[in-house]
Amino acid sequence: MRPSAFQRSITEQGRWQFTRALRATSLWFVLVGLAAHALGQNPGTLPSPGALKNLTIGQLMDIDVTSVSKRPEKLFETASAIQVVTADDIRRSGATSIPEALRLASNLEVAQIDSRQWAITARGFNNVFADKMLVLIDGRSVYTPLYAGVYWDVQDTLLEDLDRIEVISGPGATQWGANAVNGVINITTKSAKDTQGGLLLGGVGTDLRNSAGARYGGQLAPGVYYRVYGKYFDRGDSVRSDGRRSNDAWRTIQGGFRVDWDAVANNSFTLQADAYNGSIGQVGPDNIRVNGVNMLGRWTRTLAENSDLKLKVYFDRTHRRIPGSFTQDLNTTDLDFQHRFPLGTAHDLVWGFGYRVVADDIVNTPANAFLPPRVSRELFNAFAQDEIILSKDRLVLTLGTKIEHDGYTGLEFEPSARAAWTPNKQNTVWLAISRAVRTPSRVDRDLFSPATPPYRVAGGSHVVSEKLIASELGYRVQLDPRVLVSLATFFNDYDDLRSLEPLHPPLAFPVETSSGLRGRSAGAELTAEWRATPAWRLRAGYTEMRVRSEPQPGAIGRGTRNSIVRDPNHQFHLRSLWDLSAKWECDAEFRYVSAITNQTVPGYSEADFRVGWNPSATWEISVIGKNLLHNHHPEFNAPGSRREIERSVYTKASWRF
Amino acid sequence: MAFLTAIACGGKWWVVGRWWTVGLFVLCALRATAADSAAVAPPSAEYQVKAVFLFNFAQFAEWPARAFADARVPLVIGILGDDPFGAYLDELVKNEKIGERPLAVRRYREVKDIVGCHILFVSRSEAARFDRIIPVLKGQSILTISDADAFTRHGGMVRFVTDSGKIRLRINVEAAKACGLTISSKIIRPATIVTAGKD
Known part of the structure; x- marks a missing residue:
């Protein structure tokens, strides 16, 4: 098929700017790279065996042994608002999907829209396609560049294989790249080495009607571990406000594998893949069909104690057919390289680059159309970051920038400066200033309705990136060995937010997608963790936030104030994890989310409850109740089309062998 | 491209x-x-430190008299399954003595090969077989240690856990006692005590 004139102009213009971008930045990167090779081969910093033997047990426990292939995670001293959800947290929450597990991070707004759709973001501007959050699964971006957002209904894996979920609220663009504007959700699965043996799972319930999963992990050769898994689930409908069923029940089957090879002490390889197929009910002629396959390879080479190279390549293909709306195929190919090395004793540098090709093919319908229907875009990025120790163990300054190029808007710079001051082991104060952008996606530029002129809604050829300047200030304090409190505050200033501008004012229609809004948000995220007794832990989170938007000066804007604000002003979470005995666990969670004024979603309180029984080391049986306080309640969307979430109960059994 | x-x-x-x-x-x-x-690269920092922990267990644990044939029999640190330590562990314990007793390192492929072992590090490669391995070791006065998930849940005595980049110990004191082993409070105090059936 011949590319259209429009498509050609995009790629030609893109190539020209791309070359310029390369020239502008390559010299600097070459210099950094040379410096790396000249100075980066520092020997390890671990004491000699003789010295190690003379340490006390307490001193041994103080040594940071984090695998040198990763940047050591000194969570307490991190200069950003990060929350970590561990595998055990997920197991004890009774979460049955990744979005449900994300409710454990109190710095996120998580609203269930219907049986399969979720609105999830940090720090405001939430929506079905919350477009300012970057979501990664094992380093693979699942942010769809077509719609700007995440299709949560196809982001899944065996939850028992999840290692951790890191949720960073606030911009992460310097390290993670475009669209990490309001936050980053980084989901990682366990190494195949840590999932050896068999696991069988089964569950029945009222919402998650049937679910089954199986995993087996073994060894292919010495040092080469693998696992294969498969899962299936069948979920029931959400309901309308009057309690009628809404015909959005769905089923998905998914499978995959992961192979990890620690070749020799300083090389490791990972190869993993997933494939899924699902059928989702909708009001209309036929079910929505989704399927996809992805494959990822990673190579890490350790050069020295604080120095390594990482190379990652992945391919991701997704297909979605929404009868009556459109059919889309999206192929993403991505390559990333990263090099980390120390420079002297005070500098820890990381630099790298990435290249991605995103190609989609859309079958339009008369109601609305992506024009042109078929587009391929190239994205290029390079980044460098220097962590500078200004005073050992006390004051760390991190400076960095990412340079990103995409075919729509050309070069984007995303610099940040972060500082963390740790006067003693009990206190950390951090502050950060960063710039982040959300680059335009197909939905901003190319969506037209109806499919042929005259258009009522036209794509915006002038849509530019949404820009954010964020200031953050945070404080963490270990009040007592059992009490950890952390507070993150932020002020965000947004420009060029997406809007719909009338083409012939004062007529309300036709409209064109434009960048005519600006916004501000401010808030505070407070979390506390208390190990009351060895058997009882409590965790609380409170978020207070105000989000505002308004037309930019000079914009014709039919947008009224706060037209794109759909966020609760406050949220409160309380979670209790209690080991009744070696065999019994009892866990509860309470949450309060205040009203979403724009959508007249009332504020609500809900509670979940779980009882777990481990009759032996290999068996676990649990009963979980979700949303127990109401028959059904709404969490998102305007009345009328809105769906509500019902109380549900399910029971689950797992057997390890 | x-x-x-x-x-x-x-x-x-x-x-x-x-x-x-x-x-x-x-x-x-x-x-x-x-x-x-x-080829000669040392193990990762993690396993260097874990090797030193194994050496510390040799110093700060006590075995019943029947565990040693006589006073000069070496105290054996065994590794079952894939060896993550390499030569580092051998170098570490070379020329070390606990009283009169020298230290020795042995590697085992299978649980039935284990004879005259005092500290056994069970590699992650064996994680799928814990429920077969651990019952066999019971009553043999072997201090069992691993860094694999669920080791203590299956009845293992000591598990290394990496928490925020640091190594922590989880010890099932009851299981050690049941085999006639005494672990010094120097190790117990900074460790987390777990009960049977728990991680």
């Missing part, structure tokens, strides 16, 4: 498989050229 564009535009995603294979070969070639320098 052109080939990536071609693949992505054409939608012939299976072509990636071919490039993938080529890529893997290139990686292997790179690895091969790098292998010489890596």
Whole structure:
């Protein structure tokens, strides 16, 4: 098929700017790279065996042994608002999907829209396609560049294989790249080495009607571990406000594998893949069909104690057919390289680059159309970051920038400066200033309705990136060995937010997608963790936030104030994890989310409850109740089309062998 | 880069498989050229520290008299399954003595090979077989240690846990006592005590 004139102009213009971008930045990167090779081969910093033997047990426990292939995670001293959800947290929450597990991070707004759709973001501007959050699964971006957002209904894996979920609220663009504007959700699965043996799972319930999963992990050769898994689930409908069923029940089957090879002490390889197929009910002629396959390879080479190279390549293909709306195929190919090395004793540098090709093919319908229907875009990025120790163990300054190029808007710079001051082991104060952008996606530029002129809604050829300047200030304090409190505050200033501008004012229609809004948000995220007794832990989170938007000066804007604000002003979470005995666990969670004024979603309180029984080391049986306080309640969307979430109960059994 | 564009535009995603294979070969070639320098590389910081912990257990645990044939029989640190320590552990305990007793390191492929062992590090490679391995060791006065998930849940005595980059100990004191072993409070105090059936 011949590319259209429009498509050609995009790629030609893109190539020209791309070359310029390369020239502008390559010299600097070459210099950094040379410096790396000249100075980066520092020997390890671990004491000699003789010295190690003379340490006390307490001193041994103080040594940071984090695998040198990763940047050591000194969570307490991190200069950003990060929350970590561990595998055990997920197991004890009774979460049955990744979005449900994300409710454990109190710095996120998580609203269930219907049986399969979720609105999830940090720090405001939430929506079905919350477009300012970057979501990664094992380093693979699942942010769809077509719609700007995440299709949560196809982001899944065996939850028992999840290692951790890191949720960073606030911009992460310097390290993670475009669209990490309001936050980053980084989901990682366990190494195949840590999932050896068999696991069988089964569950029945009222919402998650049937679910089954199986995993087996073994060894292919010495040092080469693998696992294969498969899962299936069948979920029931959400309901309308009057309690009628809404015909959005769905089923998905998914499978995959992961192979990890620690070749020799300083090389490791990972190869993993997933494939899924699902059928989702909708009001209309036929079910929505989704399927996809992805494959990822990673190579890490350790050069020295604080120095390594990482190379990652992945391919991701997704297909979605929404009868009556459109059919889309999206192929993403991505390559990333990263090099980390120390420079002297005070500098820890990381630099790298990435290249991605995103190609989609859309079958339009008369109601609305992506024009042109078929587009391929190239994205290029390079980044460098220097962590500078200004005073050992006390004051760390991190400076960095990412340079990103995409075919729509050309070069984007995303610099940040972060500082963390740790006067003693009990206190950390951090502050950060960063710039982040959300680059335009197909939905901003190319969506037209109806499919042929005259258009009522036209794509915006002038849509530019949404820009954010964020200031953050945070404080963490270990009040007592059992009490950890952390507070993150932020002020965000947004420009060029997406809007719909009338083409012939004062007529309300036709409209064109434009960048005519600006916004501000401010808030505070407070979390506390208390190990009351060895058997009882409590965790609380409170978020207070105000989000505002308004037309930019000079914009014709039919947008009224706060037209794109759909966020609760406050949220409160309380979670209790209690080991009744070696065999019994009892866990509860309470949450309060205040009203979403724009959508007249009332504020609500809900509670979940779980009882777990481990009759032996290999068996676990649990009963979980979700949303127990109401028959059904709404969490998102305007009345009328809105769906509500019902109380549900399910029971689950797992057997390890 | 052109080939990536071609693949992505054409939608012939299976072509990636071919490039993938080529890529893997290139990686292997790179690895091969790098292998010489890596052959004598010490284990990661994590396993260096864990090796020192094993040495500490030799010093700060007490075995019943029946565990040793006589006063000069070496105290044996065994590794079951894949060895993550390499020569580092052997170097570490060489010429060390607990009183009159020297230390020795032995490697075992299978649980039935274990004879005269005092501290047994069970490698992660054995994680799938814990429920078969641990019952066999019971009553043998062997201090069992591992860093694999669920080790203590299956009845193992000591588990290394990495928490925020630091190594922590989880010890099932009851299980050690049941085998006649006494672990010094120097190790117990900074550790987390777990009960049977718990991680």
